[in-house]
Amino acid sequence: MSNQLQSIFKTVPVNLSAVRIHLCSSTQFTSRVWFCGGRFEDRLEMEGNSVPLSDGCVEVVVCDPQLLDKKISAIRTAGPAKLQVIADFDATLTRYWVNGRRGTSSHGLLRQGNPEYDNKRRDLYYHYHPLEFSPTIPIEEKTKLMEEWWGKTHALLIEGGLTYDAIKQSVADSIIAFREGVAELFELLEEKDIPILIFSAGLADIIEEVLRQKLHRSFKNVKIVSNRMVFDENGHLIAFKGKTIHSLNKNEHALEMAAPLHDQLGNVDGPTYDSASVKTRTNVLLLGDHLGDLGMSDGLNYETRISVGFLNDNIENSLMNYRDAFDIVYLNDAPMSGVVKLVSQLWSSDSV
Structure with a gap:
């Protein structure tokens, strides 16, 4: 790992007990580097699989550190x-x-003040959401389904009499x-x-x-x-x-x-x-x-x-795809602190 990448990851300002970084090859994880207590510990452990996180850890997967360094x-x-x-x-x-509960999305938090239409939009969610993430539906068909879902939802918002006051109240009441x-x-x-x-x-x-x-x-x-x-x-x-x-x-x-x-x-x-x-x-x-x-x-x-990808859930089934697709993957609903540190490295001290 280059000094540049060490600088990014070793000083991630998070109030956590450890930061665990995986560097992986194209087929498996080949090493694990621990950065504990905000200081770099020069320690590599060869292993074939990712180790589950204990509480209080941030885990980062970098598939190609040399390519990331070049970028x-x-x-x-x-x-x-x-x-x-x-x-x-x-x-x-x-x-x-x-706070231990699944945060609501910007679309899902909305309450129209009309339970009938809120329920209709919820029913659309339960029908279409599994289709959105289905691995067996071709992308062309899935795109048409998403257009259908969004169109129906937007029509319900208009028909149900949504007001901007309802938006403000929905945000105030939301878990976001x-x-x-x-x-x-x-x-x-x-x-x-x-x-x-x-x-x-x-x-x-x-x-x-x-x-x-x-x-x-x-x-x-x-x-x-x-x-x-x-x-x-x-x-x-x-x-x-x-x-x-x-x-x-x-x-x-x-x-x-x-x-x-x-x-x-x-x-x-x-x-x-x-x-x-x-x-x-x-x-x-x-x-x-x-x-x-x-x-x-x-x-x-x-x-x-x-x-930079945030893999928040279903990690065991999704990690291989994410680590091959993204340059950096943060696991388990990680804070944005690592990205802040990364951004600070994207210009030299004398950049204007």
Whole structure:
């Protein structure tokens, strides 16, 4: 492991008893490096399988440390002016578990104030959600099913008389929280004028309300790429704007849906980022919790991309696929602290 990667992982600022890092070959895990108590312990253990975590540990899987090291160096050389961050929202920026309970998604937290329609949307979830993750359904068929699901759900929201007041109350009552370190990450990127594009198959208006209520501030560099609602003068939902974004088509082709967060939260001094300027930033840090999230950068002809995956659940069955797909994989609903440290390594001390 290079000194650069040691620097990233050995000082991850988490209040945990140990940080466990797996470096793996293409077929199996070949070594385990422990970083305990925030200090690097030069100790390797050969093993054929991942060891289950005890309580109080963060586990990180890096499949190709040499490739990751090269990507970090390339992004550092290009400088922050060429970098952008693309992030999924639910279970990526937000926590998978909240106080021992499964955290709600930005779509799932919504209560219309009309139990009949809440139940109808719940029934759609139970029908379509297993299909979304089915390994046997071809992608073309699955895409049509997702379009069908989102279309029916949006129609129910309009028909059921959703109001913006109901959105605000739903967020206030919800079990949703950001990962530890998200606000620090946003602040660090804002200081360097690096845009953050939050891609979500949920609802932009709800995501903005979650940011407003949970982070209590705006960020001039944050844009939301998600489904946008249109409300009348009385705050009633009357339509959705533009093309539907679902879990299988959220990518930079949907940038026309993006709007800066501060449009809703008041004016903020400083630059904003339109689609054209974002496309000139050809180095990408991508954050996601789903293999499909890797497609969020499909619309960008990027030069270098570092992909970070959060594998929150079903680890035994999914780890092999995640570690082969992502450059870095954080397990068990890890904090964002490691990503904050990674980002701090993506520009040299004299970068502008």
